[in-house]
Amino acid sequence: MxxxxxxxxxxxxxxxxxxxxxxxxxxxxxxxxxxxxxxxxxxxxxxxxxxxxxxxxxxxxxxxxxxxxxxxxxxxxxxxxxxxxxxxxxxxxxxxxxxxxxxxxxxxxxxxxxxxxxxxxxxxxxLRDGEAVKLGKEPLFQSQHLQVxxxxxxxxxxxxxxxxxxxxxxxxxxxxxxxxxxxxxxxxxxxxxxxxxxxxxxxxxxxxxxxxxxxxxxxxxxxxxxxxxxxxxxxxxxxxxxxxxxxxxxxxxxxxxxxxDSLNSALLLPDATPGTPAFDLLVREVVREMTVKSGQKCTAIRRILVPAKVYGAAAEAIGAKLAKVSTGNPRNAGVRMGALVSRAQFEAVQQGLAQLAHATEVLHDGRTQALVDADPAVAACHQPVLLGARDADMAQAVHDVEVFGPVATLLPYRDLPHALALAQRGQGSLVASLYGDDAAALGSAALALAASHGRVHVVTPEVAQAHTGHGNVMPQSLHGGPGRAGGGAExxxxxxxxxxxxxxxxxxxxxxxxxxxx
CATH class of the missing domain: 3.40.605.10 (Aldehyde Dehydrogenase; Chain A, domain 1)
Structure with a gap:
């Protein structure tokens, strides 16, 4: 050998x-x-x-x-x-x-x-850190902060x-x-x-x-x-x-x-009903975050918070787009999503799904679709799975377990304060994204989430083509988060x-x- x-x-x-x-x-x-x-x-x-x-x-x-x-x-x-x-x-x-x-x-x-x-x-x-300040009545003796x-x-x-x-x-x-x-x-x-x-x-x-x-x-x-x-x-x-x-x-x-770890959220505001641009933007971003790098991003969307009245419509819209995602050998031009990095990671995703099973229902199961140009007994390819929990308050596992792969959970909320409380159940996250068209409500929600998130990404129809993406880490902005996310800042x-x-x-x-x- x-x-x-x-x-x-x-x-x-x-x-x-x-x-x-x-x-x-x-x-x-x-x-x-x-x-x-x-x-x-x-x-x-x-x-x-x-x-x-x-x-x-x-x-x-x-x-x-x-x-x-x-x-x-x-x-x-x-x-x-x-x-x-x-x-x-x-x-x-x-x-x-x-x-x-x-x-x-x-x-x-x-x-x-x-x-x-x-x-x-x-x-x-x-590097100068601020301006010099006098240490007495006269400016004869001063303090200058610097960084070396x-x-x-x-x-x-x-x-x-x-x-x-x-x-x-x-x-x-x-x-x-x-x-x-x-x-x-x-x-x-x-x-x-x-x-x-x-x-x-x-x-x-x-x-x-x-x-x-x-x-x-x-x-x-x-x-x-x-x-x-x-x-x-x-x-x-x-x-x-x-x-x-x-x-x-x-x-x-x-x-x-x-x-x-980070259980990042995407939150659809109450004004963003099916058929509105904001609703479509959330659906598009959720699918992208579930499938880019097979969901193996620390910033990927793990929890999707939507008004209770649109839970079914959101599940249907997200599932329809996920159904078009082909999974398999990245060398095949027809494949949109490749593999997890190893069979060990594949098994970890399977274990995570088992942990969430008792608290969720399966809304879309990509595992029913065959892999493209890949042997399921050998390849670490895992199709996307959308879960749902109709009682977001009682589904504790969803707020505790991060499945590091193409998996996310849809959660309904009663009103905006309830949605913000659910997002904060992540105990500190890298990023949350907000979708809507009410600037005042979005601004208020962003401030409410800032203390428990390193970054708040707000998507409105006017930035549909300009925003950099929920999960994309740009060097101009902070990357890190408090609490469970580690307390870091890069x-x-x-x-x-x-x-x-x-x-x-x-x-x-x-x-x-x-x-x-x-």
Whole structure:
């Protein structure tokens, strides 16, 4: 039997292979082995020390504009390999081409945005935080707040659903801030992340130690963290709880950003009855969010809140569109929705559906349709399923269980306060979207949901062609959410740099403050 290639790790400024046999990465449609990954035997403490000593130090010797220029060059190099990334995404993630683009082009767009924003920061090496204030009656002694890059590194432990964007949406602001990056991609889809890192390393754009990758087991990563390091994790709430309790985080006060589970909602306002543009917009967005990347997005719509009187009409309209979705091998031009990333994820969706079964009814079951060009005994393809719960208050499981796949639940509400209360039953979510045509009601609802959501996406008929989508994470807006969603905050323009900087106050004379060069 021929062993597939073992993808090397890049640490301490050189490529290093693990000493174990490695874990196989599989094609989720064909079940064939693609490559293997392994991190056994890596000296992670030395790797992290090198990243801080060489990578962060070299980056922080540059200005923001100089680091922005590096980001622009990284984006250019990645663009030249765009076709290779598409092929890897098809093989390893099982995505159709349009879904691969959400990941790959989203990464390139985010890199370009931070390159432009960083250029505007110019030749500074620290950021002014507000204006100086006097500390006495006379302006002889003042306090100036500023932000300076932290002298550690940024460790990213990423999820399986966005191997491209998941790296670069974090790495762009981190590198712009002057912190070396160590990325540990989810094993199941690590190939694309590893290939992107390889292309950037081969191009010689970044200083030695500025970008490292560890593929395979995450054992020892948290142990290697030190004071002034930062950690960004995307994944399950259970794993997040383990990370938060790790001794290194407690002992060294390592700054951590967590993005975890999220039961996101789409809410149709009472004025949006069947036949109105707002009703149609909700139906369209629900179907898109259920099927893009086979529902494997942390921002996907999981709960659909509609007035009780339109429950049946909404179920019929959503089901009719889902019935047109073909599921199967993404290499087949007739397939609209590809696979889940693995058979393990397929089984997780099945288990989630079983958990919801006692509280819901099946309104549309795509599983009655045959897969296209795929063997159901081998492929991790799962057709869309629309559930419904006529008593949204009593269906507790719907507000507790996130099925990470092409599954959503329709929930009827009595009035708008009831709908808002149901949305808040998610205990903190990444995003909620509102659909209607009453600006005053939409504005009031948006404010009501803001405290429990990281983003509120409002769709009215006039923005039908302009809005960016319920589940699309744009670098200009905050990505994160309170409570169950993890309490994290990413992106949001230059707000993302806050995580990688240390805020301090310098108290001095106006002359000394002027010499800071802010």
């Amino acid at each position: 021929t062993m597939t290639a073992l993808l090397p790790n890049f640490v301490c400024g050189r490529w290093q292979s693990g000493t174990g046999a490695g874990t196989a990465l599989l094609d989720p449609v064909l079940g064939t082995e693609l490559v293997r990954v392994d991190a056994t035997g890596l000296d992670l403490r030395s790797a992290f020390a090198f990243a801080r000593r060489a990578g962060s130090a070299a980056l922080q010797a540059l200005t923001y504009a100089e680091r922005a220029a590096l980001l622009a060059r990284v984006g250019q190099v990645l663009q030249t390999h765009r076709d290779a990334y598409d092929a890897i995404a098809t093989a390893n993630s099982g995505t159709v081409q349009s879904d691969s683009a959400v990941d790959i082009d989203g990464a390139l767009f985010t890199l370009g945005q931070y390159a432009r924003w960083g250029t505007a920061l110019g030749s500074a090496r620290a 890059p932290r002298p550690g590194l940024a460790l990213f432990i990423n999820a399986f659903n966005f191997p491209a964007w998941g790296l670069w949406e974090k790495a762009a602001p981190a590198l712009l801030s002057g912190l070396a990056v160590v990325v540990k991609p989810a094993t199941a889809t690590a190939w694309l992340t590893q290939r992107m890192v390889q292309d950037v390393v081969d191009a010689g754009i970044l200083p030695a130690g500025a970008l490292s990758i560890v593929c395979g087991s995450s054992n020892g990563l948290l142990d290697a963290l030190a004071p002034f390091d930062v950690l960004s994790f995307t994944g399950s709430a259970d794993t997040a709880a383990v990370i938060r309790s790790h001794p290194s985080l407690a002992r060294h006060a390592v700054r951590a950003n967590i993005e975890a 992106l949001g323009g230059l707000r993302a740099l806050d995580f990688y900087h240390q805020r301090a106050a310098v108290q001095a004379s106006p002359q000394v403050l002027a010499a800071l060069g802010l």
